Amino acid sequence: xxxxxxxxxxxxxxxxxxxxxxxxxxxxxxxxxxxxxxxxxxxxxxxxxxxxxxxxxxxxxxxxxxxxxxxxxxxxxxxxxxxxxxxxxxxxxxxxxxxxxxxxxxxxxxxxxxxxxxxxxxxxxxxxxxxxxxxxx
Numbered sequence: 001x002x003x004x005x006x007x008x009x010x011x012x013x014x015x016x017x018x019x020x021x022x023x024x025x026x027x028x029x030x031x032x033x034x035x036x037x038x039x040x041x042x043x044x045x046x047x048x049x050x051x052x053x054x055x056x057x058x059x060x061x062x063x064x065x066x067x068x069x070x071x072x073x074x075x076x077x078x079x080x081x082x083x084x085x086x087x088x089x090x091x092x093x094x095x096x097x098x099x100x101x102x103x104x105x106x107x108x109x110x111x112x113x114x115x116x117x118x119x120x121x122x123x124x125x126x127x128x129x130x131x132x133x134x135x136x137x
Contacts, residue, residue, distance in 0.1 A: 040116035
């Protein structure tokens with residue numbers, strides 16, 4: 001009977017240890033996701049402030065539709081723990097702007113694809129997440 005109780009205690013400790021590791025992993029992934037989302041929102045805020053400030057322009061990482069951008073490939077190739085990529089996508093389809101050739105902040109079709117990669121920690125992250133959003137200022 002004592003051996004049976006000892007085995008049950010060992011199994012219970014193993015299950016508890018596994019649950020603790022799973023919850024720690026969930027916490028790291030959730031922190032990475034929230035950090036990536038915060039980075040994407042910071043990029044969107046900088047786009048908006050650039051367009052509606054005195055400068056009136058924002059230059060994206062990709063302004064033309066000559067290449068296709070895949071956030072997964074970009075994230076896998078990135079060696080940085082924190083990175084953003086901005087692509088202007090309103091020029092990728094016809095009829096996106098009513099004022100073609102006007103100042104950038106006066107165009108009605110400013111649409112950006114914002115991708116953000118961020119880890120759970122600033123240095124040596126244990127989990128990373130990628131957010132890909134569409135932003136219309």
